[in-house]
Amino acid sequence: MNSNQQPNIWQLLWRLILNITRLYLIDASIWLFIIGLPIFTGLIIQEFFNTLTGESKYNFSPTILIIFLLATGLGRVVFIFFGRLTETLHRFTISALLRHNLLQAILKRRGVMSLPVSQGELISYFRDDIEFIEENVVGTAAVFDHAIFALTSLIILANINWKMTVLVFLPLVLVIIVIQQMEKRIKRYRRNSRIATEKVTGLIGEIFNSVQAIKVAGAESSVISHFQKLNEQRRKAILKDQLFEVILNSNFQNLVNLGMGIILITAATFLQQGTNNFRVGDFALFVYYLAFVTEFVTFLGEFLTLSKQTEVSFERMAGLVDNQNNSALTLVAPQPLYLNHIFGKKQQLPQIKYEAQNYSPLQELTIENLTYHYPETSQGIENISFSLSKGSLTVITGGIGAGKTTLLRTLLGLLPLKFGNIYWNDCLIAHPASFFVPPHSAYTPQIPQLFSQTLRDNLLLGWERTNNDIEKALHTSVFTEDVTDMALGLETLVGYKGVRLSGGQLQRAAIARALIRQPELLVFDDISSALDIQTEEKLWLRLLNKQSNSQWQPTILIVSHREWLLNRADQVIILEQGRISKNICNL
């Protein structure tokens, strides 16, 4: 990954903002008023004290000034309600866009099974990193608004006494610079504390995903003491992080106090020189604006720190994106989001598009020199070549670790092939991952997974099929009886990852899922493990019967150890240590 070609954080934020330009501008303008109205409040207060001490140029009575004050304040409240409305939509749009793009990047990766990070970490990307970025985007508008306000205040103050303005505000600027020097230090501690946090989140994820194994092994207490160790490490890392954070984001009031002290000293100096009369109103104005200028300064500092943080976040998420330079630009690319209208009206979601293009029935599938190695090892598959012809049954077999699952995954594009060619009817397939989907092929993994929806939704996954089609698929996969036995039938909720079904039911549901799609090529990775002999026999008889007797005649490629399947197969490929050791053709 060439990090020189990575877009920087400002480009990325800019692209994000471009997605919602109109909303952003409206939001920023409303907030300009919310943040900026206090300018007038300051002037009113200046006038008030000058009027009391009789030094005012104008002739307002204190009562009128107080009424102006009330009007300004109440106007601000009205703007607040509108501003929050726009800001909420603004925030949600940015987050939704990032979530969408990140999810899409993960789903469409070349080699979807070779993710560089764990599940727990991925969830923290969705939860924490996206939150930082959202905050940062909203922050750009806020910084801009605060800056305008601060500038206007400075101009007004300079009008009164420019020397005093410089003497008071210059030290404050120096303080920002010191803060920024400490940024690098923060970034390092933030990284450490993030890594420690991920370890904890990751472990929690694994503990609750492996509860059965832990309980069965009675290993609760040793797992928990390991967890406590990681927990403690994270606490220490975060405290280091917090120490700096605390110092840098020190109580804002204290900075204002320092500023006031400076105002007092400079006022004393000017009085001594007899250059100016000391007007209480001007003093009040300096103090009032000082608070807001300081707020801008601290806010800017926080914003810059947050930007460094989101830079890290983008870097990490970009690692999941699958284009040439792992570019984070994909993450900020515009997408239709179908979000609700600002006043709540829901948008209609479009129909689900099917993915396969240029559908062509299979005559012959040829694989040449297919090679894949797992990162940093020599394990995998090497130089696999064979072909399948239409309507045939091919069985891949071999000892454990021989590479059978790896072969299937590489063929289907679930692992990114290192080397080799795949030909479908003499046509070279450049992108197996986008090609090997229904109706070209469908796949049931060795350990399939369902999703927390109804059984029907799991079988269809958005595919449109009639009840008749579903019944046929259920029949072939010997699942009809199980469904009839369920109280809610196809509307039964299968639970997280399909956990409410037994192993055998899960396997057969997954097979039905593939069958419903009536693909040209059926790929099964060892379905025998979850099924008993009788059920499996029935399944194969029905499937192979279908293969020869109906309109749909799939070519079948499977992994199995079953002797009678090996005997029945048109071709048997034996793998050993990642290579083909024998290829038997039964004609």
Add this chain to the structure above:
Amino acid sequence: MNIPLKSYSKLLKKYLLPQQSRVTWLTLTLFSTIALQLINPQIISYFIDTAVAGGSNQKLYIAASVFIAVALLTQVCSICAKYLSENVAWTATNALRSDLVTHCLYLNFSFHKSRTPGEIIERVDGDVNALSRFFSQFIIDIVGNIILLLGILIVLFWQNWLAGTCLTIFSLISLSTLIKLHPLAIIPWTNYRQISAEFFGFIGEHITGLEDIRANGAVNYVIHRFHQFQQSWQSSYYKARLAATTLWGTTVGLFTLGNALALGIAAYLWNQQAITIGTAYILFYYTNLLQEPIEKIRVQLEDFQQAEASIYRIQELLQIPQEINHNIIGNVLNNGALSIEFENVYFNYELENLDNLENKDSNQWILNNISFNLAANQVLGILGRTGSGKTTITRLLLRFYQPQLGKISLNNIPIGQISTKELQSRIGVVTQDVQLFQTTVRNNLTFFNPTISDEQILDVLDGLGLTKWLNSLPNKLDTYLTSESNRISAGEAQLLAFTRVFLKNPSLVILDEASSRLDSKTEQYLEVAIDKLLTGRTAIIIAHRLQTLQRANQILMLDDGHTIEYGSYQDLINNPDSRFSQLLTNT
């Protein structure tokens, strides 16, 4: 949903008590900060009056310098206070997180089946993180600010009783208004967090099911569901933000009134010539000082809302009773292999599905009148179609559930009288699904238990023929098993599962379809190891493959929860009419 103050304080006490000295220091620095903040405005008043009256410059310089010194000291105290509060908060929440994980891990098996890991993770991690902010900020920003508020009011009274009275009334009205509005937001925030948890569960299961999604052409479908989620998430987000905005808008309105009130009083008293201009100014200044604590309290109330929702969910979780079957004390079993007795056992997972416990009609039971008697050192083979109840028997033996009718005993001791620890340490189970952790090979085998030596591990691996495989890994026992490498084939994972059980040295071994993923060649290879494992131990083997059952002394055949055949292996084989022998001849 009003959470009683009592449970808050219980939570606070439990986790703050162990940190007494830190909390004391925290209190000291906090009070110092507040005291200093109250003193400084007096210096301003003195300065203004002296300047207006034309007093000596020396006095002015001294006043200004003292002001700056006090400001710096306040800064230091405030940093210490903040850091200490973060420290206290993180230590407390770490302990809470650890307690939660422990509690959840020890909960009933049925609890884990009914929740997605994603949901649990969101509570154990997400909610606890929200709470950590609550702990740290509660101390500084709520308690600290309340004290500051009181301090300011006292000083105002001291300046002028009229000002004091009016502004106290004003503060009381503001606070009570804000506090009354606060409960409005709890329900929307709880809903929002609930939907967030569901969303992260959705992401979690789709990340683990990537190959199922991809290879079955369901990517667009998943994205479609994503959009549906965003839409419902968006509406709950809006509602929650609206509630929060109402709070903020009210605050701004109240402060405007406060400022107007202060100026009004200042003008009135000035006209009565009851106060100096300096005092008039600091009346206004102190009123402004009131703003920050009230504002901070409001903001913390927002975080408080989120934290409150989190506390509610955490309390809910902590209140779920632990294992009903969790015995700390109980009988200890004799050394050596165990005998197992099942006497007329009836069982159903959900009590609600039973209308009548007395009704032994088979339709309502998962296990129907199961009886068998396995002597020590013998092997029982259990056969049956998927869903016939085989795994359920395992779960009953591990006491994950209790049978509604009937008796289960080990060595003639009822299973309910044996301590859980004893039970877990004496029974070893190898299941079909192996759950691995993203940690070293060593930790995966020992479940993070440091007391198991490397020699023991290497010994067992050798016995299973895995030494060659281990040596092929870059760091041998220290190699990290991560999702990216997917180095473990399903078969290899199965062998690791065997290793785990070997390391445990149990007296009863249950193999639940343990070798179903292995090809027959590897299985043969494992036979020697299984023989070793079963020597001197009692075993239950659940399998499809009849070959695996060859070592059984007894056979139990189940169908739909009923015993359809039970007897000694030899008897059944020699009887040509038995189902078992018929099965053998058919394959």
